[in-house]
Amino acid sequence: MNNAIAASDLVKTYPKGKVKALDGLSLEVEEGTVLGVLGPNGAGKTTCVRVLATLLKPDSGSATVAGVDVIKNPDQVRKLIGLSGQYAAVDETLTGWDNLVMFGRLYHLSNSQAKARATELLEQFKLTESAKRAITTYSGGMRRRLDLAAALIVRPKVLFLDEPTTGLDPRGRLDMWDAIKDLVAGGATLLLTTQYLEEADQLADDIIVIDHGKVIANGTSDELKAQVGGEKLEVTVAPSSLLATKAALELITSHEAQVDEQFNRISIAVAGGSAALSDVVRALDGRSIEILDLALKRPSLDDVFLALTGHVAEIEEEAEVKPKGRRR
Amino acid sequence: MSAIKDGLIITKRQLLQLSRVPEVLIFSTIQPVMFVLLFRYVFGGAIDTPGTDYVQFLMPGIFVQTVAFTLATTSVGLAMDMTKGLIDRFRSLPIARSAVILGRTLGDATLNIVVLLVMAITGVVVGWRPSSGIVSILAGFLLLMLFGYAMSWIGILIGLSVRDARTANNLVFLIVFPMTFLSNAFAPTTAMPRVLQYFAEWNPVSTMVAACRELFGLENAFGVTAGSFPSENPVLMSLVYIAIIMAILVPVSVAKYKRTSSK
Numbered sequence: 174m175n176n177a178i179a180a181s182d183l184v185k186t187y188p189k190g191k192v193k194a195l196d197g198l199s200l201e202v203e204e205g206t207v208l209g210v211l212g213p214n215g216a217g218k219t220t221c222v223r224v225l226a227t228l229l230k231p232d233s234g235s236a237t238v239a240g241v242d243v244i245k246n247p248d249q250v251r252k253l254i255g256l257s258g259q260y261a262a263v264d265e266t267l268t269g270w271d272n273l274v275m276f277g278r279l280y281h282l283s284n285s286q287a288k289a290r291a292t293e294l295l296e297q298f299k300l301t302e303s304a305k306r307a308i309t310t311y312s313g314g315m316r317r318r319l320d321l322a323a324a325l326i327v328r329p330k331v332l333f334l335d336e337p338t339t340g341l342d343p344r345g346r347l348d349m350w351d352a353i354k355d356l357v358a359g360g361a362t363l364l365l366t367t368q369y370l371e372e373a374d375q376l377a378d379d380i381i382v383i384d385h386g387k388v389i390a391n392g393t394s395d396e397l398k399a400q401v402g403g404e405k406l407e408v409t410v411a412p413s414s415l416l417a418t419k420a421a422l423e424l425i426t427s428h429e430a431q432v433d434e435q436f437n438r439i440s441i442a443v444a445g446g447s448a449a450l451s452d453v454v455r456a457l458d459g460r461s462i463e464i465l466d467l468a469l470k471r472p473s474l475d476d477v478f479l480a481l482t483g484h485v486a487e488i489e490e491e492a493e494v495k496p497k498g499r500r501r
Numbered sequence: 502m503s504a505i506k507d508g509l510i511i512t513k514r515q516l517l518q519l520s521r522v523p524e525v526l527i528f529s530t531i532q533p534v535m536f537v538l539l540f541r542y543v544f545g546g547a548i549d550t551p552g553t554d555y556v557q558f559l560m561p562g563i564f565v566q567t568v569a570f571t572l573a574t575t576s577v578g579l580a581m582d583m584t585k586g587l588i589d590r591f592r593s594l595p596i597a598r599s600a601v602i603l604g605r606t607l608g609d610a611t612l613n614i615v616v617l618l619v620m621a622i623t624g625v626v627v628g629w630r631p632s633s634g635i636v637s638i639l640a641g642f643l644l645l646m647l648f649g650y651a652m653s654w655i656g657i658l659i660g661l662s663v664r665d666a667r668t669a670n671n672l673v674f675l676i677v678f679p680m681t682f683l684s685n686a687f688a689p690t691t692a693m694p695r696v697l698q699y700f701a702e703w704n705p706v707s708t709m710v711a712a713c714r715e716l717f718g719l720e721n722a723f724g725v726t727a728g729s730f731p732s733e734n735p736v737l738m739s740l741v742y743i744a745i746i747m748a749i750l751v752p753v754s755v756a757k758y759k760r761t762s763s764k
Contacts, residue, residue: 226593227592256593258586261586267518267521268521271521276594278510279594280594
């Protein structure tokens with residue numbers, strides 16, 4: 174298979190504060206697959222996308238997108254890619270329709286082609302009803318969907334999504350995920366950055382974890398989870414039942430359980446998620462142990478970081494250059 | 502040239518904005534109209550303009566001041582695009598890098614047509630009577646449009662240099678107010694201290710105002726005592742200034758735009 178995106182040894186240092194936003198980053202994305210780039214704020218995710226999308230020149234290293242050199246032929250690359258960032262990059266005073274037609278014309282579609290494509294995309298992203306309203310009246314989720322639509326006007330070979338759901342409410346996030354899943358089903362090659370392991374898990378075939386501008390882990394979602402320890406079950410019971418519960422849990426899962434006596438809580442690694450949950454409930458019920466609280470914990474980005482680096486994710490906002498305007 | 506074709510799409514975007522948010526156009530014409538009324542009826546009576554009544558003297562000054570504020574329109578508009586990430590999208594499109602700023606300057610220049618028209622009508626209502634022929638009058642307005650376009654390119658550089666739209670706005674006022682008031686726009690320069698007179702005589706705003714007065718049929722276009730080269734040749738000097746501004750600012754702004762990413 175061919176690589177739709179290949180980057181090797183990218184280095185980018187920002188002059189201010191001499192922060193190394195990218196420190197020898199390499200990655201490959203196979204055609205028709207989705208790569209999730211996972212990392213905390215300031216890890217270099219946005220810089221990575223900006224370099225690959227020709228918005229930023231790296232200090233050193235090389236990259237190709239759809240076989241075209243990003244540094245030598247940026248104009249050629251721009252014809253092949255779509256970019257949607259964490260801030261809806263559309264003209265807010267105009268309507269959704271105006272925006273899509275304008276961007277269509279800037280992609281050199283004819284007037285009628287641009288209009289036809291706008292109609293199609295508004296339909297696809299469930300925005301037809303709001304097509305003639307100014308973006309200022311849109312919800313955060315609608316803006317993000319319009320932004321994504323604008324990135325898809327010429328059916329790009331390669332799509333970059335920079336934190337597509339950051340700042341969205343759960344409903345907006347689910348809508349966005351659906352939209353992205355449809356694209357993936359349509360065979361798009363996608364590079365997606367995210368701060369959420371769950372999002373990478375839902376959408377990506379492969380995941381790389383980056384920190385301080387370097388790849389610190391890569392693999393499929395399952396491989397990463399195996400490294401991190403997968404899901405954990407937390408059971409809270411009365412103090413008198415702690416030991417009996419521990420024994421029962423260890424019997425079912427054949428893992429070792431940790432007891433937190435302060436909170437009367439036992440946590441244990443489980444495989445199989447909700448299936449394990451019902452096994453545990455049945456087993457404890459059979460032993461007449463009353464469950465006060467029961468929770469299935471998925472590993473978070475923090476857990477990934479703790480497992481991979483031994484430290485929690487450091488927040489370094491300044492390290493990334495981002496649009497300042499957070500006003501919406 | 503595809504840069505021009507793409508630029509015109511950006512221009513169309515700005516005109517579309519005006520139709521979606523008509524308040525912008527209304528406010529950008531109200532301010533100059535207020536200036537006309539203020540100077541015509543409040544200050545005008547106290548300012549002595551030998552050889553002509555004040556309104557003939559004033560209107561070219563207000564026209565120039567108004568097009569000078571294209572600097573604000575452009576720099577604020579661009580600074581807003583820069584902070585909203587929209588510029589990133591433009592930069593990721595397969596269009597010439599110069600298209601975005603070319604389109605913006607053309608859009609802002611087009612807006613000037615509307616504003617100048619509203620002001621000319623206001624002027625006529627309060628007694629402005631250009632006495633030259635129609636060709637000269639149109640030449641005067643063409644010169645104003647050119648000057649506005651040159652100002653727009655300075656606005657591009659400011660919009661690219663500042664942190665946000667508010668800073669752009671403040672900075673522009675700091676530039677445009679002294680430029681327009683330390684000139685012959687509202688009062689003859691003869692009453693100024695000698696040092697200021699030198700500044701006022703070489704000030705491009707003054708040469709523009711004097712050029713317009715000349716083209717609109719006023720005989721003593723500059724003021725009274727001025728004997729410097731710019732005061733003797735205002736049309737020529739205005740064109741030279743416009744050419745110098747464009748020759749420097751266009752390449753500098755385009756280069757800066759290519760280097761700058763969204764902040």
